[in-house]
Amino acid sequence: MRPDVDALATFVQVVDSGSVTAAAARLGLAKSVVSKRVTQLEAQLATPLLHRAPRHVSPTEAGALLAERARAVLAQLDTVADAVMAQSGALQGLLRLAAPLSFGSRQLGPLVAAFMAEYPRIEVSLDLDDRQVDLLGGGYDLALRIGRLADSALRARRLGLSRRALCCSPDYAARHGLPAVLDDLSGHSCLGYANSTVGHLWRFAPAGEAEGEPRSLILRGRLTANSGEALLDASIAGIGLVVLPTFLLHDALRRGALVRVEIPGWEPVPDVIQLVYPPTPALPLKTRRLLDYLAARIREPFAWDTSFQPGASTAG
Template identity: 45%
Template sequence: MDRFEAMRAFVRVVDSGSFTQAARQLGLHKATVSQQVMALEATLGVRLLTRSTRSVVPTAEGLAYHRRACTILQQLDEAETELRQGGQAIQGHLRVDVPVAVGRLVLAPAMREFLDRHPGLSVELGCSDRVVDLVGAGVDCALRGGELPDSGLAARRIGQLRFVLCAAPRYIDEHGLPQTPEALAGHRQVGYLSGATGALRP
């Protein structure tokens, strides 16, 4: 027996004066409401209601229990409402780690609007292209690119990022435009170091 559901059924029966009305209000079958009240009486070891073919009247014990039950159910409903409302508002301190370019070009410009929408939240934004030990550094969430190594961390793909090979027009005028990937070996490059290995990415 669900004690709170049985208590709620009992209160509805007393308030409405009818098992039929209580069942309609609760969206249950009349037999279900009757069983809940009988189970409650059996658990408490007292008769809460005096039943007749025409009416349902609370006993003296039933009236006393009804007063207490109303208070308890009201407090329970208020507590659940507070939790639901509190769950909708984001609060607390969030530590985030992202690559430098993403932090500078994407997150930093959007941060003010984000914080205005969530005034109960503070964000500590770390920007680094090095691999950070999220657990050891106390980071709550991070944005990473490429294939993730196996770990116990939860991950979700949020999009695709394309790398583009670029050259300044002046450089092309002076050194020519490479026509194949192999031809890049003969050109000067600004490389990108892997945050995981520290080696120059090809």
């Protein structure tokens, strides 16, 4: 008998996700349905396809071969379906997109809305959370991430650098003065992006073309939070110094609520902005369209970095 396409697709998701539970979440199916499809596929092919553990599964030798061949077959089917939809203009379906909270609400939300207006039959589930989601296990089609890509199994398209800056309110600067060198930071209230109350880490690199090793400083302050917006508000209120991405800081700097603090020879280490997606042989057309749409509009030079060019408001 010829294996069912849905069963093959389900099996590939189980292998890629590493568990029946994760595959069920990604497919939007009950765990019992996923298990039944895999079991029926094993019976049909008369061979075990998975090594099963309480919380994890891995493919047998036969299962690995089937998953590899099935991915190619499913990719070809997706390509045919995409070609038909592209010709008819009927691009449709659900896209699940994840992004950091502050960047997503400030920069990504308007772009997603514009994309949906251009493709009225596309649905989008936008998940905004500063905690990094499991792209494969969570059933996401695409994610925007700021920072190092920890999962080497994912593919990524680099959009540019998320630059960071050291800032404080004019009131804080007047009351406490400003650091002249990096070691002076230990004597200041430094607001930290962290989940721990014992301290937080700020990383600085030699500025411009200067050579040298980066420095990491463990600092303490009156507030640590896992929300960039909360740290921004606290710094504007004069609670302390803050290092945040420029896309969060630029408006407050423009209107004078914050001033940039320059430490000669040093600057905060930037992060990388990138779009990440599953390592499938061929992305579905709807995912490729969203990927290309966002990449064409989130690119350097970023508008929010203009406040940090020479001549912008600084203190030091």
